[in-house]
Amino acid sequence: MTIAAPQKDAYHMILEAIDTGDYKPGDRLVESDLAERFGVSRTPIREALQRLETQSLLTRDGRSLIVSSLDHNQLAELYVVRAELEGLAANLAARHAAPEEVRVLRDMVTDDRALIDDPKAMARANRRFHKQIHLASHNRFLVQQLDLVYRSMALMATTSLAALGRPEDALAEHDAIVTAIETGDAEAAGEALRAHISKAFVTRLKLDSGELGTLI
Template sequence: MAETRSGQRDAYQLILEAIDIGIYKPGDRLVESELAERFGVSRTPIREALQRLETQSLLARDGRSLIVASLDHNQLAELYVVRTELEGLAARLAARHATEEEVRVLRGMVEEDRARLGDPGALARANRRFHKQIHLASHNRYLVQQLDLVHRSMALLATTSLAVEGRGEDALAEHDRIVSAIETGNGDAAYAALKAHISKAFETRLKHDSSAEAAE
């Protein structure tokens, strides 16, 4: 029984990560046998993981098949409202509770990410690590849990706003302001800087999606 539960968790994480990094995109069909072969896991934990992902609305039914779900405009807007507030709260708490070591890690991330400009995929992965580090630096386990749920849903976005020309440089400048506020222990400034950062990312995404639809 313990092995089954372990296999289910592993299968769930493997599929979730594959969606998160874009191996499977919204609309892609997920087949038990193919997933089992890809990940080297038996079909039973794969089936259980798929059921769990469907319950969490990360997968949707298309006839008898399961496909990666997609977010419509209203869902996207609702998600960003929640994300903005929770991320801002995490930054505020990080300004109060982050250790010196955690602050140095955040500062180091900003500096290291400059070398990733021009590689949207790498920058997007680094961006997720940066935000996760702020979540952890808040030292509030319940907030971290809620943000994990939000970021799980963010995996359903097929593209990253960091792929838009110039957005990478702007995002790093925004990260720098967030870390500076956390470094000085200014919770209000950290809250405002992170909310502005998420708002700008949402605005960039909306503009990009609107341009893409107009071109079709």
């Protein structure tokens, strides 16, 4: 017997479209357009938009709803929180991850090398890698907080992995994180992940200033 894959609801479909850059900060979201795109009625779309507005992912511009954007201070605050929470996740993963979970992380590092020239695919793979570390921490409350952080990260217009040379550096950093988790070195794992987030933030700031070239 074949089990059908669960259908995504309107909220998650719109959130994913924002996260993947189909809708960028400043874009206006229209109920009728969204209903047609996702093949659902306007009622669940309306409910999803209200939920996204409550979560500050959408903002009012007159009678319209637009995708929110992060200013410099908000971006800095988000990265500070992300670095600390992700560092804790890596620390706990080094202590509690099952051998199978570590193997999945190692395989991700290996497989993601094939995506170096595709920033969007690398960004999706990067999210999967970090999510796997969150889950390997075996702390449900930490995972919940990181989900909130990543939801806000959907408001970033570009990925730092679009910067020339950043995909290779990011994979080397992922490799160091996994090595520390493999060896059970909790302090090194936490520090490696915090350093990884710090480098990503520096890259993003340089991208926003126009200092770096991009792959796309």
